[in-house]
Amino acid sequence: MKKLFIIFFALVLFTPAYAASPTTYKSYDSALKQLKVSAESREGYVRTKFKHWITISRTGQVGCDSRKSVIIDEALVKPTINKGCVLSGGKWLSVYDNVEVTDAGKLDVDHMVPLAEAWDSGASTWTDLKRQQYANDMVDPTHLIAVTGSSNRSKSDQDPADWLPVFKNYHCTYLANWIQIKIRWSLTIDAAELKALKDNTAQCPKPKIVIIPLTS
Numbered sequence: 001m002k003k004l005f006i007i008f009f010a011l012v013l014f015t016p017a018y019a020a021s022p023t024t025y026k027s028y029d030s031a032l033k034q035l036k037v038s039a040e041s042r043e044g045y046v047r048t049k050f051k052h053w054i055t056i057s058r059t060g061q062v063g064c065d066s067r068k069s070v071i072i073d074e075a076l077v078k079p080t081i082n083k084g085c086v087l088s089g090g091k092w093l094s095v096y097d098n099v100e101v102t103d104a105g106k107l108d109v110d111h112m113v114p115l116a117e118a119w120d121s122g123a124s125t126w127t128d129l130k131r132q133q134y135a136n137d138m139v140d141p142t143h144l145i146a147v148t149g150s151s152n153r154s155k156s157d158q159d160p161a162d163w164l165p166v167f168k169n170y171h172c173t174y175l176a177n178w179i180q181i182k183i184r185w186s187l188t189i190d191a192a193e194l195k196a197l198k199d200n201t202a203q204c205p206k207p208k209i210v211i212i213p214l215t216s
Contacts (some may be wrong), residue, residue, distance in 0.1 A: 007169045020213040029200040031179050031209045038188040040120035052126070052135035053190035059086065066136040066144070067109045074136075074146045074196035080102055095173075096151035096165040101118045108152035111135070111147050112174075121187040133214075140184060140212050142177035161191075161196040180209045 025031035039174065053065040061069055064085035071087065079090030087104040094101055101107055111118075115135060123131055137143040155163050160178060164171055176195060182189060189197070201207075 003049070006147055022213065023211040025209040025211070026206055028179070028197070028204065028207060028209075030195060031183060031207070034183045035179070036188045037191060038121070040190050041124070042116060042120050044124060045116055045119045047115060049119070049128070049131060050123075050135040051089075051132040052115070052168045054132065055102055056136070056138070061203070066138060067139065071104055071107055071146045089169060091178045092146055094146070094148040094151060096147045096155070096167060097183075098167040098169070099148050099151075101148060106149060107146045108149045108214045110147050110155065112143055112145055112177050113159075113185075113187065114155075114157040117159055118185065118187060121182070121189065125188070128214050133193065134185060139215075140181065146187070159193045159196070161190075161192040161198045164200065172207070175201050175204070176188075176207040176209050180211060184211050184214065185211070191199065 005165075023035070025034075027084070039119060040178040053067045055065060056066050057067070057070045058064070058069060061072060061081060063083070064072065064081070068085045068087065070082065070094070075090045075092055077089070077091035082088060089183075090102070091103075092101040092107060093099070104205075118134060151165065154166075160175060165174055172202055179197065
């Protein structure tokens, strides 16, 4: 009996906990209800408080940072990865403006919810480590996106109340991804942002918003 108890105790103690399953929302309304509406503040924001483009160790991507890794992952035709993660060749589609790109040097990697917007809506209270995790998140494939530099500069740090991609066919996907990231990171939205999200998704088909649990 004592031996059985020891075996049971060992199983409980050393069996790893399974990660929580993703949560899926199939309507914009149900997803938006998960978000707290709150005024935003940019007081104290400095971009360097989000350590971004850290080196990512991935097979075949030696010496590549998270920015280059996103560019490689999103390529329609994979580039050649040269020493120092210098990329040559490849082809991409920038979904913000529906522009085909064949030079990786003309791509920016955008945070779907910009760093400044994240700061405004909750990240100001995070630890440096959590902000680093946010700035380099490649677990959620919607978090970082390779687009033309001009479209990224056009967006800057604006939310959907002030900016949407020029390629209108991407609007619904863009808004679903925005909501998904805000929920995943427990970020708030302000009143104007909520109105814009509701108004601009009114005619969108039903989304599939998948919230991947954060890992500590």
